[in-house]
Amino acid sequence: MWIIRATTGTGEVIAGRIRDTMGVEILSNSGEAELIYKSDISLGAARALLALLLSGPCIATISCAQSSTAQPTPAKSAAASTTHARSAAPAKPVTSLGAPVKAYGSSNAPITMEVFSDYECPSCRNLFEGTLRQMIPDYVASGKVYLVHRDFPLPMHKYGYQAARWLNAAARVGEFQAVEGALYDNQNAWAMDGNIEKYVSGAMSAADFKRVQSQMQGCGYPGDPAVKPAAFALGAQTAQTCALDAYIDQDRALGNKIPVQATPTYVITYKGNRLPAGSGIVSWPILKQFFDSLLSQ
Amino acid sequence: MNALGSLLLWVTDHGYQVLLIGLVVVFCVREPGSRRKIVRVLLVLGGLVVGAIFLAAAYGKMKPPAGFAWSWPSSVRISLAWFSMQVESYHLLSPAASSALAHFLPFFELFLGLWLISSIGLRFSSLVASFTLCGFMIAIAMAYHRGLKIDCGCGIGPPEEVGPASLLRDGLKFLLPAVLVAIGAFWIHRSAVAAPLRESAPAAPEAV
DSSP: OOOEEOTTTTOOOOOESSSSSOEEEEEEOSSTOOOOTTTTHHHHHHOOOOOHHHHOOOOOHHHHHHHHHHHHOOOOOOOOOOOOOBBSSOOOOOOOOOSSSOEETTTTSSSSEEEEOOTTHHHHHHHHHIIHHHHHHITTTSSSSEEEEEEETTTTTTTTHHHHHHHHHHTTOOHHHHHHHHHHTTHHHHHHHOOOOHHHHHTTTTHHHHHHHHHBTTTTBBSSSTOHHHHHHHHHOOOOOOOHHHHHHHHHHHHHHOOSSSSEEEEEEETTTOOOOOOOOOOOHHHHHHHHHHTTT | OOHHHHHHHHHHHHHHHHHHHHHHHHHOOOHHHHHHHHHHHHHHHHHHHHHHHHHHHHHHHHOOOTTOOOOOTHHHHHHHHHHHHHHHHHHHSSSHHHHHHHHHHHHHHHHHHHHHHHHTTTHHHHHHHHHHHHHHHHHHHHHHHHHHOOOOOSSSSSBBOOOOHHHHIIIIIIIHHHHHHHHHHHHHHHHHHHHHHHHHHHOOOOOO
16 A cells, blocks of 8 residues: 655645545545555556645635645645545644655656665765765756655664654755755764754754754754664664654655665656665766666656 | 576576586596596586576566566666666776676676577687676675675576675576586597597507
8 A cells, every 4th residue: 555645835734545546535634644545546646636636626624724724825735625525534733844745856757766864874975965966956856756765764873863853853844955965965073973953953044943943842852962762772662752753763664664774775666666676876877877768668 | 588587597596406416427427438428418408507597697687677568678778777776886887887887798698698508619608607707706795895785686586685695605506507517618628639639649569
């Protein structure tokens, strides 16, 4: 079963469940919502449906009310459903921040590249600096590739998990791209002293940083920056106090299914066909050649 | 195509066992004429086994990824572009050289596999095969030595991280048959050349 998260331009999440190939059910409009669809529907079809949900006319009353509370942009905020749909979930208070969007480009791109990384991993930095930085203004900007970041912090890295928390907090306020660049650019510095906050704050406005900081409550901030959750360190399930850990663990669960054995690991999907996972650094000319071979199909 | 791939993989997996059994038989037979005959048969079998290894490797590199249909040249282009990424992951060559090697190697393996199966000039084809396999194993050993966690990209069998176990196994299954065939082919050639000389040479005078 595939799971897709969709966030509108305002950070609001539209959620729905496809009960069959015809019906759509809006479940909730809260930050944890998901669009779930059955495996007999292609990834592309589900994405197209999601796009329809995000841009279509507003029919469901509850969704409309929630949308107006969140003051969304008219084009993208209204949740729509087909005549088969019904509003199922009770109205929940709308959170201004949705699920973190850790991606570059359009989800409608024919190629999706998911990169499982640890922000403290030097090879991940090299892949980002040497390859992805060249790819983003080229193939991502032109709509050929959708680049998705997946958190896969490794226990061997002291501050990797904490960096992932900061990134998720930044992603929830729409600053993922700026902060990802800043953290990789300054990896050597914060990996020495754990002062991730310094580079996160430098990558965004003071107002946005305040919003990020507020999410880091209970996440080892402002105390010891080397906080590693017991669940992560010991591989055991314990009560988590940091809300952001759910996003990281979700990515790690995806990675464990592949399975990711080293970072960076990348998974390329072309029009719904998932290719075998690759790991390590790949140069942009070689990756570009591979994308070109896919696009020339 | 899948059936052919499965057959090649089966020969690749089990062919070395046939050759090792044959080797034991060769050492058990004392009569030189019979021994040569057995070696000749084993060389034909060995050529098939080592040829199958190279054909399987070429097939594995050229076959389309899961979800893609065979098509010429587009699916092969995708597979070779993917293989370029695996060659580059060894960190031995520049991107341009990795790409060039990735686009050359599968066709070379295809040619070498067919050459070995044909048994024409077997001592040369098996020698080339032995050196090629040595080169692969050195590259894998270097990658392991440098701590790279990579898939060997061999094209034979499922993706697997390189390590001492895979090196040992590859040495036994792939390199050993190729070396045995090369040694056997040169031995047969030498004995074939030496036999007429022995026959035409004057008999040594008997000691008084």
